Amino acid sequence: MAAPQTKADPNAARLAAIRLPEGGVWASEARSAALGRLTAMGLPRRRDEYWRWTDAAALNAAEAAPAATFDPRERPPFDSVDRLKVVFVDGVFDPAASDDLSGAGIEIGRLAEAGERDIHWARHLYGRLEAAGQTPVARPFAALNTATATDGVLIRATGTAARPVALIYLRRSETSDAVLHHVVRVEPGASVTVLESGPAAARLNKVMEVDVAEGGAFHHVRVQGRDHERRAVTHLFARVGKAATFKSFTLTKNGRLTRNEAVIDIAGDGAVAHIAGACVGDGDFHHDDTVFVTHGAVGCESRQVFKKVLRAGATGVFQGKILVKPGAQQTDGYQLSQSLLLDEASQFLAKPELEIYADDVKCSHGSTSGAIDETALFYLRSRGVPAAEATDLLVLAFLAEALDEVEDEALRDEIRGRLDGWLARHRK
Amino acid sequence: MLEIKNLHVKLEEEDKAILKGVDLTVGAGSVHAIMGPNGSGKSTLSYVLAGREGYEVTEGSATLEGTDLLALEPEERAAAGLFLAFQYPVEIPGVGNMTFLRTAVNSQRKARGEAEMSAAEFLKVVREKAKALNIDAEMLKRPVNVGFSGGEKKRNEILQMAMLEPRMCILDETDSGLDVDAMRLVADGVNALRDAGRAFLVITHYQRLLDHIRPDVVHIMADGRIVKTGGPELALLVEEQGYADILAEVA
Numbered sequence: 001m002a003a004p005q006t007k008a009d010p011n012a013a014r015l016a017a018i019r020l021p022e023g024g025v026w027a028s029e030a031r032s033a034a035l036g037r038l039t040a041m042g043l044p045r046r047r048d049e050y051w052r053w054t055d056a057a058a059l060n061a062a063e064a065a066p067a068a069t070f071d072p073r074e075r076p077p078f079d080s081v082d083r084l085k086v087v088f089v090d091g092v093f094d095p096a097a098s099d100d101l102s103g104a105g106i107e108i109g110r111l112a113e114a115g116e117r118d119i120h121w122a123r124h125l126y127g128r129l130e131a132a133g134q135t136p137v138a139r140p141f142a143a144l145n146t147a148t149a150t151d152g153v154l155i156r157a158t159g160t161a162a163r164p165v166a167l168i169y170l171r172r173s174e175t176s177d178a179v180l181h182h183v184v185r186v187e188p189g190a191s192v193t194v195l196e197s198g199p200a201a202a203r204l205n206k207v208m209e210v211d212v213a214e215g216g217a218f219h220h221v222r223v224q225g226r227d228h229e230r231r232a233v234t235h236l237f238a239r240v241g242k243a244a245t246f247k248s249f250t251l252t253k254n255g256r257l258t259r260n261e262a263v264i265d266i267a268g269d270g271a272v273a274h275i276a277g278a279c280v281g282d283g284d285f286h287h288d289d290t291v292f293v294t295h296g297a298v299g300c301e302s303r304q305v306f307k308k309v310l311r312a313g314a315t316g317v318f319q320g321k322i323l324v325k326p327g328a329q330q331t332d333g334y335q336l337s338q339s340l341l342l343d344e345a346s347q348f349l350a351k352p353e354l355e356i357y358a359d360d361v362k363c364s365h366g367s368t369s370g371a372i373d374e375t376a377l378f379y380l381r382s383r384g385v386p387a388a389e390a391t392d393l394l395v396l397a398f399l400a401e402a403l404d405e406v407e408d409e410a411l412r413d414e415i416r417g418r419l420d421g422w423l424a425r426h427r428k
Numbered sequence: 429m430l431e432i433k434n435l436h437v438k439l440e441e442e443d444k445a446i447l448k449g450v451d452l453t454v455g456a457g458s459v460h461a462i463m464g465p466n467g468s469g470k471s472t473l474s475y476v477l478a479g480r481e482g483y484e485v486t487e488g489s490a491t492l493e494g495t496d497l498l499a500l501e502p503e504e505r506a507a508a509g510l511f512l513a514f515q516y517p518v519e520i521p522g523v524g525n526m527t528f529l530r531t532a533v534n535s536q537r538k539a540r541g542e543a544e545m546s547a548a549e550f551l552k553v554v555r556e557k558a559k560a561l562n563i564d565a566e567m568l569k570r571p572v573n574v575g576f577s578g579g580e581k582k583r584n585e586i587l588q589m590a591m592l593e594p595r596m597c598i599l600d601e602t603d604s605g606l607d608v609d610a611m612r613l614v615a616d617g618v619n620a621l622r623d624a625g626r627a628f629l630v631i632t633h634y635q636r637l638l639d640h641i642r643p644d645v646v647h648i649m650a651d652g653r654i655v656k657t658g659g660p661e662l663a664l665l666v667e668e669q670g671y672a673d674i675l676a677e678v679a
Contacts, residue, residue, distance in 0.1 A: 374481070379518040380528070382478050383588060384506035384536035393531065397522025397571075 011043035014062050021150045026123035027115030034127050034146035041138040050137055053317045053349045054259055054288045059141060059233050064177035064203030067229035067256070074421060076168070077197035077223040078414055083166040084108075086153055090171055091178020091201050093151050097170075105159035106192060111152040111181060122154040125183045129209040129237035133263035137292060142235040142261070145207040149181035152207075156185045157192035157216070169198035171227065176201035182208040186216035186244070193408070194218070199225025199255075204232040212244040214268060220248040221411050223418060224258060228284070231257040236275075242268030242297070249406045251415050252279040252287055253422050259288040266328075269297045276305040276405035278415075280395075280422050281314040282346075288317035289337075295328040295358075304335040307402040309395055311342035311426070318367070321353040328358045335365035340398045342372065392423040429627040430454040430477075430596050435488035437469075437476050446472045448652035449488070454596070454645075457624040461638055462631045463663060464649035465671045470631045471515060473649075474600040478512040479505050492596055506532075507539035511594035513585040515601040520572040525584070528572045529554060533591055557590045561617050578605030579613075586617035597621070598629045603637035615640030635667035650675050 009015075015038065020031045044056040058065055086108070087097035093110055101108040114120045127146040133139060155165055167182070178201035186192060190213075200206070212218045224232065232255065240246045252258050264273050279287045293302045308316035318337040339348035350367045372394055380390035396419060403419075406412040430453070437447040446469050454460045464470050476483050477490060479502035490497045497505055520528070534544040545553070558568060561583045573581050582602055589597055599618070603611055618628065618641050630641055638646070638660065646662040647654045650671070655678045656662065666674065 376518050376520050378480050378502060379514065379520070380532075381502035382480075382506055382512055382514075383528070383532035383592065384503050384539065385531050386503045386535060386539075387501065389531070389535065390503075393523055393528075394520070397520060400522035 009042060011045075011060050014043065014060060015039060017062065018144070018148060020147060023115035025118050026120070027126070030127040031147045033131070034143045037131065037134060038140055038143035038147060041134070041140050041143065043140050043144075050290065050319065054257070054286065058231050058257060059203070059205075064175055064201070064231070066174045067202035067227065067231065069171055069174055070199070070227040070229075072226045077418065078166055078195050078411075081164060081166070081195070081410060081414065083164045083195060085166050085168055087168045087170060088151065088178075088180065088200065090173045090176035091151060091180055091204070104162040105157060105190065106161045106165065107156040107158065108165065109154045111154060111183075112150055114154055120154075121156060121185060122183045125185060125209055125211055126181070129211065129239055129265070130207060130235070132265065133235075133237045133292075139235060139261060139263070141205055141233045142207050142237070145179055145181055145205050145235070149179045149207070152181040152183070154183045155192065155194065156187065157190040158187050159190050161190075161192040164193035164195050166195040166197070169196070169200035169204070169225070171199045171201055171225070171230070174202060177203045178205070180204070180206045184208065184210040184218065186210070186212040186218050188213045189215045191217035192219070194220050196220070196222040197225070199227035199230045200232065202230060204230070204234070206232070206234040208236050210236065210238040210246065212238065212240050212246050214242040215244060216241065217245040218247070219407065221406055221415070222248070222250040223415070224250065224252040224255060226254045228254045228256065230255050233259045234261065236260070236262040238262070238264045238273065240264065240266050240268065240271040240273050243270040244268060245271070246273040247405065247407065248275045249402070249415070250277040251418060252277065252281070253418065254281060254285060255287070256284055257286045259290065261290045262292070264293045264302070266293065266295050266300045266302060267297055269299055271297060271300045273300070274303040274305075274405055276303070276402045278307050278399045278402040278419070279316065280309040280419065282310070282312040282426065283314060285310070285314040286317070287315070289320070290317075291320040293322050293333070295322070295324040295331045295333065297328060299330040300328070301332040302334065303405070304337070305402045305405055306337045307399050308339040308348060309342065309399065310339055310346035310348060313345040315346070316348045318348070318350040318352070320351070321355065322363055322365070324356040324358050324361050324363065326357040329360040331358060331361045331363065333361070333363035336401070337367045338398070339369045340372070340395060341369060388427045392427070395423060429456045430490070430492055430629065432490045433488050435476070435490060436486045437472060437483050438486055440482050440484045446483070446652055447476070450652070450654055452647065452654060454627045454629055456595075456627055458644045459622065459628040459630060459641060460645045460647065461643040461663060462629065462647045462649050462654070463633065463666055468649045469652040470649055471600055474512055474598050474631060477505075477510065477598060478502060503535065504539070506592070506594070507536045509595035511589050511592055511597045513582075513589060513597070513599045513602050515604060517573050517581040517585050519574045521574050523572050525570055525572050526554070526568050529588065529591055532588065536592060554591060558587055560620065561587050561590070562613055563587055579607065579610035582606060582610065582614050583617070586614055590617065590621060595625060596627050596629070598631070600631045601633065602630070603632055603634065611637060612640060635663040638663045648674055
């Protein structure tokens, strides 16, 4: 009998070519460990269940495919918000464009510098939540990120941060291939808001690890850049401690490929974790939200609210899971994933999952896909609202539940303004 | 005001005629009522006039002060002064009632080349008109018709009518689902809008609404046509005898 033929891993060359950046002892250890994880799991292939609906080829490729830069000709996101600006250009920190990295209630450092020093709080966190998040589902690009990232920020909230930290990702190069890794530690009772905006690079691989200690609060609002051709894979790993709060919202407009993974470990009793996203896209637009929420403590609440508006052949993917571990009683879990398909060329692929090993649990999930409600549209038009405006009103109404997850009113208005702009530009 | 001539309408999806030659003229300042049994085509008439999809006009015409209604989009008909109070007002989660009202008012003003109403002016007017209809601030803040009771939905329709100040108001079974008190409130709202420059077409099954909104002319509709026209006494006759005798008489 002939031996079964084994195909060589098409990604082997990419893996073999990875060179770890120089750095201090702890950083080197963390990078080597991450490379070990990555080598063991390999880069994603089409047959991987978690990559069935999203083609990883462009992310696996040795180099970023050229992507034309784009000038949105609009006020930058969060421009009106008093914030501490941390600017990256094509994935490299730009000190001249950034504010002084200090503020009340907060410490900010750069990964590039912290890696050189062996005494730094981040050594206990860098790559740790990522490593923990590799089971039960492998997340190769996150391991790749930990192994190769040289830039990013380390944010430590020690009290109530006076103003939000805004990570601003500018892009100038058509071939930039950025790897950014941020670590956030919210000390007990402390709180911070982190804003992210901008296209970052032709291809972006970003990881943010967030550790929220007892009674801490972390708020995250992200606006992914409008560049039509950019590609991005991002991971948000969070550990939420006792009575702590974690809330994250992402708005995505355009972009050829976006895969946003969130891995949330609800580890302390009475913790709250909300993760939400709104995306609007048309044409060559592929948007994937892959979420894994683990309830490992008593009396916790989790909420996932994801809404996608798709048109002209756009694709939306949602893979969301709630895992309730044994003993995680009085869990309140909610998951909603919905798409509004504005034409028949667009598609939404959803895989909602619940896995529950505790008996005193309230978990609900819903996933729908639909068109504009013609009855509602007629009702609005019969009151004099023109069809295009009425459609926009209904699109915004569809997205409202996701937007409501942005607690801060000024930030919510900001997001709403971005959506209004997108709708106005796409009006038929 | 409203002139309907020999209007024939069938369903788009199937070859089924619903209206088979409706003739109706409603003059400015007057209130006409259309009564008739289920399936006679009353609601279809209101939808066709408002421009709902799914119907095909095969013959005849409908004009509003000389303007061909059937050639206009629904929003253009509204801007031209036509208003339909829905039998089943639509719930729109995520759209605030206030936002909806303001968008509607200003869309119509814009379409007519008038200045938009400022936020402050709008707020003042809407509060005043809402108060008369016993609509509180909470109801104005909530999403359009979501979680409203049957009576609240109908009052909300009348509030829209009061804000939009249409010249031709069609009320499609506005009495359905209302108790006596709610009906009085709705009728008061309608009566407050009656004036020489405005006309009403009140579609109803029952005579009781017409006790509160007193019509000048009553039409009986059956099988897609107006088969009998008379004064307010015709509504009383329906109440006493039902439709069977009247229909037998005209058959």
